[in-house]
Structure formats: C-alpha cells, structure tokens
Amino acid sequence: MKHIARLAACLLALAAALGLASCAAKGEETPNGMMIASCAGADYRLYVPNTWVLNTSYGVSGAYRDLARQSTVSVNSYPITEELRAEMDAALAGEDSSGDTSPRIGWFAERYCQEPVRTRALDNRLTFDEEGCIPTTLDGVNARQYCYSGLVDGETLYFLQIVAERENAEGKSTFYVFTFTANAEMYEMYMPDVELMLDQFIFAEPYVPYDYAKQLDDGADAPTGMKAAFGDDVAYCLYVPESWEIRMDDQIYGARVAADGTSVSVVPYMPTDVEQISVQEYFDLSRELMEDMAGEGGFELLSDTGKVELGGRQATVYEFRLRLGGTTYRYRQYIAAYKSMIYCLTYTALDSAYDAHLAELDAIVGAFAFR
Numbered sequence: 001m002k003h004i005a006r007l008a009a010c011l012l013a014l015a016a017a018l019g020l021a022s023c024a025a026k027g028e029e030t031p032n033g034m035m036i037a038s039c040a041g042a043d044y045r046l047y048v049p050n051t052w053v054l055n056t057s058y059g060v061s062g063a064y065r066d067l068a069r070q071s072t073v074s075v076n077s078y079p080i081t082e083e084l085r086a087e088m089d090a091a092l093a094g095e096d097s098s099g100d101t102s103p104r105i106g107w108f109a110e111r112y113c114q115e116p117v118r119t120r121a122l123d124n125r126l127t128f129d130e131e132g133c134i135p136t137t138l139d140g141v142n143a144r145q146y147c148y149s150g151l152v153d154g155e156t157l158y159f160l161q162i163v164a165e166r167e168n169a170e171g172k173s174t175f176y177v178f179t180f181t182a183n184a185e186m187y188e189m190y191m192p193d194v195e196l197m198l199d200q201f202i203f204a205e206p207y208v209p210y211d212y213a214k215q216l217d218d219g220a221d222a223p224t225g226m227k228a229a230f231g232d233d234v235a236y237c238l239y240v241p242e243s244w245e246i247r248m249d250d251q252i253y254g255a256r257v258a259a260d261g262t263s264v265s266v267v268p269y270m271p272t273d274v275e276q277i278s279v280q281e282y283f284d285l286s287r288e289l290m291e292d293m294a295g296e297g298g299f300e301l302l303s304d305t306g307k308v309e310l311g312g313r314q315a316t317v318y319e320f321r322l323r324l325g326g327t328t329y330r331y332r333q334y335i336a337a338y339k340s341m342i343y344c345l346t347y348t349a350l351d352s353a354y355d356a357h358l359a360e361l362d363a364i365v366g367a368f369a370f371r
Contacts, residue, residue: 031200037063037073038207041245041256043168044139044176045207046075047200049193055293060261060327065193070157070295071186073197076327078112078175079259080165102165105144108175109163114148117159117326121150138164138176139202153297158187159326160194166203179326216246223367229255230266236311236343238266239367241360262349262357264364269342279316279335282342290322298323310336310345311370321351330354332361338370 030036034047037054039061048054052063055072062074078084088107095103118124132147143164149156160180167173178201180187180194217228217237226239229246230253240246244255244264254265269282283304291299299322306317315336322329328351335344345368347361 034196034200036207037061038075040207040209041258042075042077042207043205044075044077044201044203046073046178046197048073048197052193055324060324060329062324064293065182065186065190069183069186070155071182071190072324072326073178073180073194074324074327075201076177076179078108078177080173080175081259102142105142105163105165105175108165109144109146109161109177112175113161113163113177113179113326114146116328117148117150117152120152120323122152126150132160136162138162138178138198141166141176141203143176153295155183155296158182158184160187160191161326162198181326223363226363226367229253234266234268235339235341235371236266236268237367237369237371238264238345238364240264240364244360257357260350260353260356262347262353264345264347264361267344267346269344277342279337279342282344283316283318283333283335286344287320290320294322294324308334308365310334310343310365311338311368313338313370315345334365343370 031047034049035052035054037046037048037052038044042061044061046061048063052065052073055062055064055074060074060076062072064073065071080088088104091107091111092103114126118126126148127150129147129149132145134145136143136145141164143162146161146163147159149158151157158181162178164176165173166176178198180190182190217230217232221237222228222239225242227242227246228237229240229244230236230238234253238253240255243257245258246255252265252267254263256263269277287299287301300320302319302321304316304318306319308315308317313336315334318331318333318335320331320333322331330349330351332347333344334346335342337343345365347357347364349357
C-alpha cells in the first residue's frame with residue numbers, strides 16, 4: 001500500500017513536471033464527447049475523445065489511448081527561424097514549387113519528422129504507404145499526409161503524419177506536425193478517432209487555460225537579467241531569464257522559451273507516509289511511470305551520478321531521454337530534500353534544442369533558493 005500511495009503521489013508530481021495536464025479555456029466550446037489536448041500557448045486546438053488520456057507538455061500537445069500498447073497522438077509546432085530558413089533554402093535551391101504542396105513541406109517532413117524515426121528503425125528502414133502519402137489540408141491550410149511504418153525497438157509501429165506550413169498574423173511562418181503512432185492493432189482500431197481529431201482540429205488564438213492562474217512575487221531581489229517565476233505560496237525562489245515566458249496558467253511554477261518550447265519547472269512533493277521517501281526512491285518511482293508512459297525502449301537514462309548545490313541543499317542530477325508520440329525529449333532533473341519535502345527542478349527540451357539553453361539553466365540553478 002505504501003508503494004501504491006507513493007507512486008500515485010509521484011505520478012501527480014511528475015505529471016505536473018512534464019506538463020501532463022490540460023484544462024479548458026474560458027469561453028471556448030469543446031466538441032461533444034471530446035476534450036482539449038492543446039498545450040498552453042498553442043495557436044491551435046487539438047481535441048481528442050474523452051476515452052483518451054491527455055498527455056500535454058509545453059511545446060507539445062497530445063494524448064494516448066493505452067499505456068501498455070503504443071497509441072499516441074501529438075501536435076508539434078516548429079517556428080521557421082533564420083537558421084532553419086537558411087538550411088531549407090540551401091537544400092531546395094532550384095526545386096520546382098508548382099506541385100500540389102510546397103517542396104518546403106516535403107523537405108521538412110523528411111528532415112525533421114521521418115529522419116528521427118528512421119534513425120531508430122531497424123536498418124534505418126521505413127516502409128511508405130504510397131497511397132496514403134497525399135496532399136491534404138489541416139483546418140484549410142495546405143498540407144501533406146505521410147503514412148509509413150518501421151520496426152522500432154523490436155515492434156512494428158505505424159505512423160500517420162500531417163505536415164502543414166502556416167503564416168500567423170505577424171507574418172511569421174511555422175511548420176505544424178500532427179502525428180499518430182500505433183502498433184498494427186491500435187492503428188486500425190483508433191483510426192476513426194484520429195479522423196475525428198483531424199476533423200475538429202482548428203487554428204486559433206494562443207491557448208490560455210484559466211484554472212491555475214497565479215500571482216507572482218514582485219521579484220525585487222531577482223538577479224540582474226532575470227525575473228521571478230514563483231509566488232508567496234511556495235517555499236522556494238525560482239528566477240528565470242527575462243526573455244523566458246512565465247507559465248502563469250499551469251499547475252506548477254515554471255517558464256519557457258517561446259522559440260523552441262524549452263522549459264523549466266519546479267515540483268514540490270510531500271510524502272504521504274510516515275516513513276520519509278528518499279531522493280533516489282522518488283526518482284525510481286517517477287522513472288517507473290515514465291517507462292510505462294513511453295513504452296519499451298522509450299526511456300533512456302543518461303546519467304544519475306551528478307551532485308550539485310540547489311538552494312544550499314545537495315541535489316542529485318538525473319539526465320534522460322523520453323520518446324513520446326514519435327518525438328524525442330531530453331530532460332535534466334535536480335532533485336533535493338528540504339524540510340521533509342522533495343523538490344524537483346526539471347529542464348525539458350526537444351533533443352535538438354537541449355544544448356542551446358544550458359548556460360541559462362546554470363544561471364537558473366545558481367539563482368534558485370529555498371526560504
């Protein structure tokens with residue numbers, strides 16, 4: 001019973017750390033029998049049937065149908081930065097753009113959607129269903145659909161991806177990728193659900209859930225170039241770079257980089273048993289949950305031996321990768337005990353963006369304080 005109670009508590013804490021929670025925005029109507037699976041800040045609405053389980057995080061929207069069997073949907077957005085535009089223009093120099101869909105979509109799909117799957121597949125081989133690779137639309141925006149399969153981590157997985165490029169009101173272009181990943185049985189079984197999700201998908205104003213709006217500390221003591229990302233209801237001070245966006249509408253305190261979705265958050269956990277839980281026990285139970293979420297081979301522990309100071313306390317540092325919905329995320333967690341509680345500071349990024357903000361992460365960790 002103690003193990004179950006602790007695991008349940010860790011699940012709630014980890015769900016918050018990974019952003020696995022979603023709530024409706026005020027004034028928005030959700031289709032009957034469905035719920036919103038958009039992450040906060042997303043300029044679209046992904047709705048999924050109520051029979052699915054929400055699985056959202058900053059920069060990633062999605063849900064899964066069955067933890068035991070691969071069956072996930074997700075939507076990722078990729079703003080077209082100057083670096084991405086230069087890479088794309090160089091690759092497509094001289095390409096004919098008179099087809100049904102832009103060659104930019106084809107290039108992006110191959111380079112950023114299919115290649116990450118290919119590198120995990122046996123012999124780097126993907127099998128495409130040519131009849132399923134067709135021009136389509138995503139809420140009226142020109143797009144292309146790709147259907148393919150591959151033997152990944154010992155299991156044949158099927159992928160349906162829809163890639164669209166859309167320009168927002170400020171004239172900035174973004175690639176949007178809808179992905180459905182499942183084994184053979186689940187792929188056929190839940191395709192009607194996926195078709196319903198696509199039918200209800202819309203682009204909209206940035207999504208702002210309202211259930212967890214917070215009041216921030218005035219930040220008078222923030223280090224130069226940083227700002228407060230905490231309130232008076234927690235026993236710690238979290239400071240982030242001024243350019244980061246504060247997660248005002250999430251269950252926990254945190255912030256993100258708008259350009260690539262990289263984020264940092266803090267989860268406090270109070271043990272429910274008389275016997276105290278250790279940092280290692282907390283991570284072990286969290287890891288068990290993550291392995292269940294990601295499925296076989298979806299969790300990769302990179303390091304669990306580091307020790308650093310976090311707010312005057314010794315914290316254990318864990319680094320790991322997690323593959324969800326065909327996308328790979330990389331994490332660094334700092335876990336420390338303070339006044340009979342466990343605190344977990346989590347840094348989350350797409351694998352490709354992980355290194356870009358490590359200097360800022362060092363500043364965040366250095367400025368963190370308990371009170």
